[in-house]
Amino acid sequence: MATGTGTGTGDGDGDREGNGSSSSKLGTAVSSSSSTVSTSSAAAVAVSEASSSSTSLPSLPSLSSATSASLAASFAHVTTLLPLSASSSAAVVAAAAGDSLHGGLVVVARPACVALHDLSTMEATSTSDAADAAAAAGSVKCVAHLHGIGGAAAVTGHQDGRLRVWRVSSRSPGRLRLAAALPTVSDRLRRFPVPSNHVTVRRHHRRLWIEHADAVSGVAASADGRLLFSVSWDKTLKVWALPSLRCLQSLPAHDDAVNAVAVAPDGTVYTASADKRVRVWATRRPDNKPPPSRRGARGGKKHHQYHLVATLSRHTAAVNAVAVGCGGQALYSGGNDRCVLVWEREDSASHMVAVGALRGHRRAVLSVACAPGGLVVSGSADQTVRAWRRAADGRGYACVAVIDGLHDAAVRSVAAAPVPPVQKRSRAGGDGVDGGGGDEEEWKVCSASFDGEVRVWSLRVSGL
Numbered sequence: 001m002a003t004g005t006g007t008g009t010g011d012g013d014g015d016r017e018g019n020g021s022s023s024s025k026l027g028t029a030v031s032s033s034s035s036t037v038s039t040s041s042a043a044a045v046a047v048s049e050a051s052s053s054s055t056s057l058p059s060l061p062s063l064s065s066a067t068s069a070s071l072a073a074s075f076a077h078v079t080t081l082l083p084l085s086a087s088s089s090a091a092v093v094a095a096a097a098g099d100s101l102h103g104g105l106v107v108v109a110r111p112a113c114v115a116l117h118d119l120s121t122m123e124a125t126s127t128s129d130a131a132d133a134a135a136a137a138g139s140v141k142c143v144a145h146l147h148g149i150g151g152a153a154a155v156t157g158h159q160d161g162r163l164r165v166w167r168v169s170s171r172s173p174g175r176l177r178l179a180a181a182l183p184t185v186s187d188r189l190r191r192f193p194v195p196s197n198h199v200t201v202r203r204h205h206r207r208l209w210i211e212h213a214d215a216v217s218g219v220a221a222s223a224d225g226r227l228l229f230s231v232s233w234d235k236t237l238k239v240w241a242l243p244s245l246r247c248l249q250s251l252p253a254h255d256d257a258v259n260a261v262a263v264a265p266d267g268t269v270y271t272a273s274a275d276k277r278v279r280v281w282a283t284r285r286p287d288n289k290p291p292p293s294r295r296g297a298r299g300g301k302k303h304h305q306y307h308l309v310a311t312l313s314r315h316t317a318a319v320n321a322v323a324v325g326c327g328g329q330a331l332y333s334g335g336n337d338r339c340v341l342v343w344e345r346e347d348s349a350s351h352m353v354a355v356g357a358l359r360g361h362r363r364a365v366l367s368v369a370c371a372p373g374g375l376v377v378s379g380s381a382d383q384t385v386r387a388w389r390r391a392a393d394g395r396g397y398a399c400v401a402v403i404d405g406l407h408d409a410a411v412r413s414v415a416a417a418p419v420p421p422v423q424k425r426s427r428a429g430g431d432g433v434d435g436g437g438g439d440e441e442e443w444k445v446c447s448a449s450f451d452g453e454v455r456v457w458s459l460r461v462s463g464l
Contacts, residue, residue, distance in 0.1 A: 063356035073400035083452035095415035157216030210247035231258035264328035272319035310351035325370035334365030379411030
């Protein structure tokens, strides 16, 4: 097990650039690792270097400051979930936080397998079988945890433009069965006879508006478990009802491929695109005016349909990831400009304002995730994972961990969830890392890369 300790100062360090090679490994499904982990204290040594070499968005200040010296961070690599075969391709991962007693779930999706893992032990609790995996054959682009639809469930987005819903079998809890593929057959049959439900996606090619015409690149569920949102390289945002799995609405969201989607607790939806923009969608306007009509929009009831609220345009390159934090008051977006932009809620027509940037990655930021307690995690094409901690007053961020050398390929997906206090007390001093004081916080962080590996590590942060 690799461990590291350090004081989070500065906002970046001189990460090595990976050679871009990927290696799929045969072996057991779970393996420990002794790879090198960079400590967050090294970030302070190369703050000026990172600032000069990563000069994206110079008009926005770096939010990491010297006040991060008041934090002490320690982290340990816990385990590695290896691909089951040498032919396995990229993996994606999503985490769902549990309550005060249970550690939640981690969803790991690969083309050959979808599995639910217990966040505290990382043991697989439910796994899809070969028959369902064959039915869902194709590259998995995204995954999300579903709740409130009758037992543990997950949804995956695929290269073929379909979404697939997975549920734990009631007869065999260890099996994760393929429950449906969206759009469902019943939804297709209901809409097919109506000519107006057919739209032109390209020359001489028409399909139902409830279908994605390209790869599904992002999925997210609302906090109340009643709605599911999907985005695609076909430039659209679609809204699905849960648990009926019917498509309610389709919106022409961007001028280029849509790469990610996130949902705030109040139902506000954020989409990120290769057109360098983040767009905000809601069921009502802040000024309570009637929503403007949007050409190409389909479905949705008059008073409950989503519409465009604001367009956020501060990135200088394609936006690949978006995540919501602080109960919906903060938004984080990462892109090819190598930084994570921080947006904060404001009561105006723009909805969100960019307050700064989290810098340090040497290549494109491919994924961003948030967890309660002010933790922001970013994964990059430079094969590193960075953990940022938001200050208690909200005025700055500390880069508390830089994970380097664990992945042999670009980090495609990251997820994080807090460790319940009961588990922290039961393991205090038992894993080689100091148990810490009463103000210590702990998270489990997962990162998935294009080589099919999923790495899990424990991060602890406390005040000095």
